[in-house]
Amino acid sequence: MISLVLRRGALSLVTLFLLASFIFFATEVLPGDALDVSLSADEIAMMPPEVLARRRAELGLDRPILERYTSFLGGLLRFDLGRTIITRAPVADIVAMPLRNSVALAGLTLLLALPVALAIAMAAAQAKGRLLDNAVSGAAIIGYSIPEFVTGLLLIAVFAVWWPLFPATITASTDDPLSVLLAAAPLAVATTIIGSIAYLGRILRVGLIEVMAADFVERLHLSGIPRWRILWLHALPAAMIPGLSAAALYAASLVSGVVVVELVFAYPGIGAELVRAVTRREVHVVQAIALAAAVCVVLFNLAADLGIVALDPRTRRS
């Protein structure tokens, strides 16, 4: 058991190392260096070559690529994400609070969406092939065909413009306590939850239907135990396993969804920071946001994996 946990942990570390390398090489190496991409062609043409060379040296861009790569990795080990190119501000300071806000939004979404998705999936699985099940499947396919920004705008149109119950955009600021921030963002939370329920509900329904077709369910059925009882007491715990792996797989999509929803509602999270950083070509900020998101997803996956191991004795063998 302990060796299994250690092995999963080590694999996550390998994944993170590969990710960090990928992020570094994709952003810094291939087409010129960070200075080229942060300045426009005109600006570079205007600058005297010696000024350009001095700025390169300041930023450490004149060093060979492998040296920069090792110092990038070394910085990561010390939780040093570098400084921005233009203002020389520490990247960690820029990313920290927005990251906290985004993680809170994603966490609250999962916390609220999982039980609802599970309840819907159970109702659908119990009525497999009948009207309710078909309605749920239809709603789910519509739900995940609509992009988050469209759902968000529809909610704004209905609940902020035509029937002004909530504010359209969020007025809370980046450093507000999470309770204030999340309370100011009911429509943003609703948007991410709707997408999550559509995705998770669909996968959980399939998981439950698969479990309900298993031999042990057949046996319980033959012993005269009613179907709802089998579903609640026997199939549900077994379906938690596909549920957990669905949630783990969903984590990365959830982050993408959160990024978009944040921009719709002006929620102060990594989404706005990311767009600002990409358009200004702040390479280090993009790297930091990508890494931070990847670390969250990998950690969440690890937790879900270990949860599955704890629930499912079969995974402990071998």
Place this chain on the structure above:
Amino acid sequence: MTALLRRPAALLGLLLVATHLVVAISAPWIAPFAPTSLLDAPLEPPNATYWLGTDDLGRDAFSRLLWGGRVAMLVAFAAGAVAVLGGALLGLFAAHRRGSFDDVLMRLVEMKLAVPTILFVAIFVTGFGQSVPVLIVAVGIIQMMGVVRTTRAAGIVLMEQGYVRAAQLNGESGATIILRELLPNVADLMAVEFALRASSALLLVSALSFLGLGISPPTPDWGLMVEDGMALLESEPALVLAPALCIATLVLGINLAAEGLSDALGLDAARGGGG
């Protein structure tokens, strides 16, 4: 095909996709105005001349709507093709070769699962600039990883089949086995994957355009139109709702067709496309 047409949901999906395709292809002929021309009549409400009104720059929203799916669909279908062809070849090669190539590839697939798609493209756009080819390659590579997984799994099952064994004993080369024995047998899977990948690519491209990281203005694009019109939601809701509806119906159409196709072929499509 007849099995596909007998399913009402799949038929509806095909109709939606066909309608969008026909409109996108014929946009240059049927659009009443050029999509980028400034008509000197900004923020007209919908009327007989400007069916959906005009935007803040005075461009005809209906014409932009007709044009607005072209680039997004081009990127989505091209990325879907890149993903399916590249993914199937890689996945089948891994299934045939196994060993360390397979291990490394699976690590890469898992690594991709940890990077949210929008961030993945953002990294590419930061490094390579914002252009349609960069979008196709970046979106194609992300979508490819899922295809690698499913085709590899199918390939491993096929490798155990008698005819593949026979081909191996015949001394056929690896390339021949992959292209002649394995590839034709995953064609069904590839068709379904193509539809699923194209639909999630389309969602991704629209979201990127909405964020300002995808298709660049002044190209008429639904995601960009939604972004532009957002501030005018109260006074001119059609500017936002019409392109939003177009994206949703096109993605829904592809998803319904994909689901019907995989049902008809007896495949398991109950996997999320993953946005």
